[in-house]
Amino acid sequence: xxxxxxxxxxxxxxxxxxxxxxxxxxxxxxxxxxxxxxxxxxxxxxxxxxxxxxxxxxxxxxxxxxxxxxxxxxxxxxxxxxxxxxxxxxxxxxxxxxxxxxxxxxxxxxxxxxxxxxxxxxxxxxxxxxxxxxxxxxxxxxxxxxxxxxxxxxxxxxxxxxxxxxxxxxxxxxxxxxxxxxxxxxxxxxxxxxxxx
Amino acid sequence: xxxxxxxxxxxxxxxxxxxxxxxxxxxxxxxxxxxxxxxxxxxxxxxxxxxxxxxxxxxxxxxxxxxxxxxxxxxxxxxxxxxxxxxxxxxxxxxxxxxxxxxxxxxxxxxxxxxxxxxxxxxxxxxxxxxxxxxxxxxxxxxxxxxxxxxxxxxxxxxxxxxxxxxxxxxxxxxxxxxxxxxxxxxxxxxxxxxxxxxxxxxxxxxxxxxxxxxxxxxxxxxxxxxxxxxxxxxxxxxxxxxxxxxxxxxxxxxxxxxxxxxxxxxxxxxxxxxxxxxxxxxxxxxxxxxxxxxxxxxxxxxxxxxxxxxxxxxxxxxxxxxxxxxxxxxxxxxxxxxxxxxxxxxxxxxxxxxxxxxxxxxxxxxxxxxxxxxxxxxxxxxxxxxxxxxxxxxxxxxxxxxxxxxxxxxxxxxxxxxxxxxxxxxxxxxxxxxxxxxxxxxxxxxxxxxxxxxxxxxxxxxxx
Ligand code: SF4
Numbered sequence: 001x002x003x004x005x006x007x008x009x010x011x012x013x014x015x016x017x018x019x020x021x022x023x024x025x026x027x028x029x030x031x032x033x034x035x036x037x038x039x040x041x042x043x044x045x046x047x048x049x050x051x052x053x054x055x056x057x058x059x060x061x062x063x064x065x066x067x068x069x070x071x072x073x074x075x076x077x078x079x080x081x082x083x084x085x086x087x088x089x090x091x092x093x094x095x096x097x098x099x100x101x102x103x104x105x106x107x108x109x110x111x112x113x114x115x116x117x118x119x120x121x122x123x124x125x126x127x128x129x130x131x132x133x134x135x136x137x138x139x140x141x142x143x144x145x146x147x148x149x150x151x152x153x154x155x156x157x158x159x160x161x162x163x164x165x166x167x168x169x170x171x172x173x174x175x176x177x178x179x180x181x182x183x184x185x186x187x188x189x190x191x192x193x194x195x196x197x
Numbered sequence: 198x199x200x201x202x203x204x205x206x207x208x209x210x211x212x213x214x215x216x217x218x219x220x221x222x223x224x225x226x227x228x229x230x231x232x233x234x235x236x237x238x239x240x241x242x243x244x245x246x247x248x249x250x251x252x253x254x255x256x257x258x259x260x261x262x263x264x265x266x267x268x269x270x271x272x273x274x275x276x277x278x279x280x281x282x283x284x285x286x287x288x289x290x291x292x293x294x295x296x297x298x299x300x301x302x303x304x305x306x307x308x309x310x311x312x313x314x315x316x317x318x319x320x321x322x323x324x325x326x327x328x329x330x331x332x333x334x335x336x337x338x339x340x341x342x343x344x345x346x347x348x349x350x351x352x353x354x355x356x357x358x359x360x361x362x363x364x365x366x367x368x369x370x371x372x373x374x375x376x377x378x379x380x381x382x383x384x385x386x387x388x389x390x391x392x393x394x395x396x397x398x399x400x401x402x403x404x405x406x407x408x409x410x411x412x413x414x415x416x417x418x419x420x421x422x423x424x425x426x427x428x429x430x431x432x433x434x435x436x437x438x439x440x441x442x443x444x445x446x447x448x449x450x451x452x453x454x455x456x457x458x459x460x461x462x463x464x465x466x467x468x469x470x471x472x473x474x475x476x477x478x479x480x481x482x483x484x485x486x487x488x489x490x491x492x493x494x495x496x497x498x499x500x501x502x503x504x505x506x507x508x509x510x511x512x513x514x515x516x517x518x519x520x521x522x523x524x525x526x527x528x529x530x531x532x533x534x535x536x537x538x539x540x541x542x543x544x545x546x547x548x549x550x551x552x553x554x555x556x557x558x559x560x561x562x563x564x565x566x567x568x569x570x571x572x573x574x575x576x577x578x579x580x581x582x583x584x585x586x587x588x589x590x591x592x593x594x595x596x597x598x599x600x601x602x603x604x605x606x607x608x609x610x611x612x613x614x615x616x617x618x619x620x621x622x623x624x625x626x627x628x629x630x631x632x633x634x635x636x637x638x639x640x641x642x643x644x645x646x647x648x649x650x651x652x653x654x655x656x657x658x659x660x661x662x
Pocket of ligand 1: 565
């Protein structure tokens with residue numbers, strides 16, 4: 001008998017009598033306050049979140065706050081005139097020198113600041129992790145109150161990789177002192193776009 | 198690894214508490230995290246419901262584990278992930294080695310995984326010419342200091358920044374005397390970027406494995422799991438059988454309670470859902486038993502398999518805070534470590550269920566409502582019955598068992614105890630009583646609460662009938 005069979009047999013023999021799954025449909029939050037809550041929570045996490053009316057506003061913000069002379073990549077055609085459209089086929093190691101990545105997010109979660117992204121909007125999976133600074137554009141309509149609504153919207157999905165990202169990378173491993181920028185981005189900016197709504 | 202295994206918790210804790218300033222600082226740092234957890238929990242009105250539901254989902258997992266494992270495997274295979282099964286640590290390590298060997302890979306980067314620490318994977322691979330670097334900052338620091346992690350969430354919580362500065366000076370050539378946490382983190386960031394860029398293989402742990410979809414979720418704050426995985430050509434995930442959850446939507450429950458319980462954050466910065474390999478990449482997942490099916494067979498202890506490794510039972514534990522994680526001589530320390538370890542090796546870990554005051558604080562904070570302190574007490578009974586208790590512990594154990602066996606005895610013992618404390622304190626305060634070491638006894642109260650209540654409320658009707 002191989003290990004698989006041995007393990008499965010032991011599990012079957014030792015597991016207790018079946019118990020039912022609880023109903024979790026009663027959990028959820030309040031949609032009407034979601035955008036305001038998102039903006040506040042994301043700030044407490046160490047990120048920057050702002051409501052913008054259109055892409056022109058996003059461009060101005062990026063020009064004022066980032067060194068766009070350094071390598072800037074995007075998956076958003078609207079930003080094609082100020083950033084490199086990123087290739088989905090090159091070796092991911094070639095993105096090591098990316099200073100700023102601007103990508104689209106599917107939805108934002110008000111209770112914890114997290115944005116849901118899949119490989120489809122990342123361009124390449126490594127992008128939101130390897131860049132020094134990350135900016136994400138999400139439709140203001142797509143802000144949900146809690147993770148319950150988020151997973152209801154995500155459903156089973158058909159992605160190869162997906163992730164919640166809720167702020168700049170951080171560590172507190174050295175004497176519990178909070179340091180932003182552990183291995184991933186040093187900063188994260190979220191644009192809640194009202195025009196997309 | 199430093200040879201700490203031969204000494205028991207009491208001896209190791211005694212060494213830790215020699216440095217009073219450090220003990221107080223360690224105690225305070227962990228309590229601070231416990232307080233952050235409380236604040237985060239209080240912001241969620243449905244918190245207690247979430248804990249209850251999380252516990253029930255995990256109960257369902259334990260009771261249907263066979264079918265969920267088969268379903269998970271089917272979905273992984275459909276997604277293009279190669280599934281392996283390992284009965285024990287040795288088989289797990291051999292599988293990792295064979296995957297790397299087939300690709301002629303000699304260097305690997307690893308994100309946080311208590312399971313691979315438990316399996317001593319790094320040492321095993323090193324003996325076969327494969328070097329592994331732990332990329333979680335705390336684990337990296339522990340690795341270069343040749344020490345195991347002292348906490349499952351905060352691996353080097355017992356270290357001072359000056360000590361870390363000295364380690365970085367020695368191993369990474371940073372400036373001597375550097376102790377600023379931000380600057381030290383930058384030094385590690387630079388060094389580990391180079392590691393991520395050059396490793397062809399990456400191994401991660403698993404926080405949650407969804408049977409319904411065959412995806413697994415890895416939670417980090419640093420982004421190290423993703424840096425390793427997305428730059429690798431071979432991605433390996435190692436998980437204990439108990440990490441399964443039934444459906445995708447259940448992630449909403451667990452991700453809501455995990456980080457809030459662990460550090461008071463609303464969610465970890467990264468919650469990555471890995472499902473299919475990227476084009477040109479290989480993905481492997483190893484399902485590891487290593488004692489889990491044995492624990493499943495123990496009705497009194499199987500609930501320990503619900504653990505989601507948040508670490509909050511450690512942060513709140515008065516014994517953990519004052520004795521440090523390394524004194525538990527087991528990869529997983531603190532209250533949860535003390536109920537998992539005896540299942541792995543009862544003789545070696547016979548002392549751990551005694552490293553508790555049974556105050557119950559751990560059970561009160563546990564997000565999946567494991568009855569940790571009850572299990573600690575039950576392990577003591579099993580250990581005595583199986584003949585693994587040392588002499589002094591057996592004695593203390595008998596007294597404790599007698600004390601707690603009936604309310605009558607409890608009252609008598611309380612009366613006798615108060616009398617001793619007031620009249621013959623040296624009987625308790627002596628070197629034959631291991632509990633007295635390093636402790637000042639408080640003055641005993643004149644009467645117990647039960648006596649006081651009986652005198653003052655005799656005529657009142659009890660409200661319960
Ligand atoms: S036993 Fe509970 S509190 Fe302790 S680490 Fe596990 S889930 Fe967290």
